[in-house]
Amino acid sequence: MKCDDYQLLIHDFLENELDKENQKLLFAHLSECENCAKYLTTTVSINSVIAEDKNFFPASLDERIFEEIPEEKASIFTNFFAVKLPAYFAYALVAIVLLLSFTLLSEVNKYKDELHQTSVQLKEQKRTVELLFNSLPTVEVHPVSNNNL
Amino acid sequence: METKRLISFSNIYSSHKKPVYHYVLKMVRSSMTAEDIVQNVFMKLFEKMATVKNFESIRFWLLKTARNEVYSHFRKLKNRKEETLEENEETLLSSNLYNEIEEKEINEIVRNEIGLLPVELREIFVLREYSGLSYDEISQLVGVSKDLVKSRLFSIRQKLIKNVSKKIGVEKK
Numbered sequence: 371m372k373c374d375d376y377q378l379l380i381h382d383f384l385e386n387e388l389d390k391e392n393q394k395l396l397f398a399h400l401s402e403c404e405n406c407a408k409y410l411t412t413t414v415s416i417n418s419v420i421a422e423d424k425n426f427f428p429a430s431l432d433e434r435i436f437e438e439i440p441e442e443k444a445s446i447f448t449n450f451f452a453v454k455l456p457a458y459f460a461y462a463l464v465a466i467v468l469l470l471s472f473t474l475l476s477e478v479n480k481y482k483d484e485l486h487q488t489s490v491q492l493k494e495q496k497r498t499v500e501l502l503f504n505s506l507p508t509v510e511v512h513p514v515s516n517n518n519l
Numbered sequence: 520m521e522t523k524r525l526i527s528f529s530n531i532y533s534s535h536k537k538p539v540y541h542y543v544l545k546m547v548r549s550s551m552t553a554e555d556i557v558q559n560v561f562m563k564l565f566e567k568m569a570t571v572k573n574f575e576s577i578r579f580w581l582l583k584t585a586r587n588e589v590y591s592h593f594r595k596l597k598n599r600k601e602e603t604l605e606e607n608e609e610t611l612l613s614s615n616l617y618n619e620i621e622e623k624e625i626n627e628i629v630r631n632e633i634g635l636l637p638v639e640l641r642e643i644f645v646l647r648e649y650s651g652l653s654y655d656e657i658s659q660l661v662g663v664s665k666d667l668v669k670s671r672l673f674s675i676r677q678k679l680i681k682n683v684s685k686k687i688g689v690e691k692k
Contacts, residue, residue: 415687420649423541423649427536427537428540
């Protein structure tokens with residue numbers, strides 16, 4: 371095996387992917403090869419820098435992102451329209467709405483007819499009352515004085 | 520419903536914010552741009568929370584979205600060379616002044632060397648080391664075979680270790 375092969379094993383070892391047999395081979399080689407031993411040391415140093423860097427996150431970005439989240443009311447409104455209903459449910463909902471609309475419309479028309487009839491009846495009654503009133507004989511009123519003075 | 524969505528978002532955000540942030544930061548090499556991109560990515564996630572079904576692959580989805588944003592950012596710049604020169608100015612400066620500045624620590628050397636890797640190689644390295652993606656996931660995201668990802672990653676590591684060792688050697692002298 372060449373140094374390149376052992377260096378590949380170094381990475382497998384650091385990622386816990388090296389079996390026992392190859393570990394023995396690797397460490398036997400490392401005890402003899404200064405170049406590969408240095409390679410291992412540098413790799414470990416690089417990994418520790420990466421591990422340190424990976425923990426950093428700007429706190430200001432947390433604030434920025436959570437400030438950017440839309441307010442609850444707006445989101446609920448958006449959610450309502452974002453909800454995906456099954457097709458049959460949507461069709462049933464439309465049918466119910468249409469049925470209710472027709473029922474309401476027929477009720478309104480019925481009420482309108484009744485109102486019209488009542489209005490006609492009232493007009494008839496008014497005319498009858500007027501006719502009756504006009505057909506009454508005229509009454510003459512004579513003033514009677516009981517005053518002897 | 521809304522509280523549930525917010526809690527769910529908050530959990531995903533705290534679990535994946537660092538891998539996403541470090542991927543973007545290492546790619547664009549500007550903390551301001553990185554923060555803008557990360558914010559966009561998580562806002563997109565929040566908008567799509569109701570439709571997210573597979574929470575197991577959420578990191579992959581986030582990194583894919585981040586990658587689209589990063590490359591969209593690159594496209595906005597006239598070309599990658601120009602971007603590299605402009606955005607890396609700070610890094611290159613510190614790299615050029617390497618022999619003059621005394622506070623050269625190994626951390627800075629490593630960070631600089633990672634930053635100096637070509638974008639396409641740096642991306643593979645960062646996705647593996649900082650974002651913790653598997654070889655399969657990197658292969659899917661970048662669009663190259665798994666074997667190629669493995670071999671590229673090994674050559675990147677070798678190159679990086681060689682350069683860092685050289686710099687540390689200089690440093691010790």
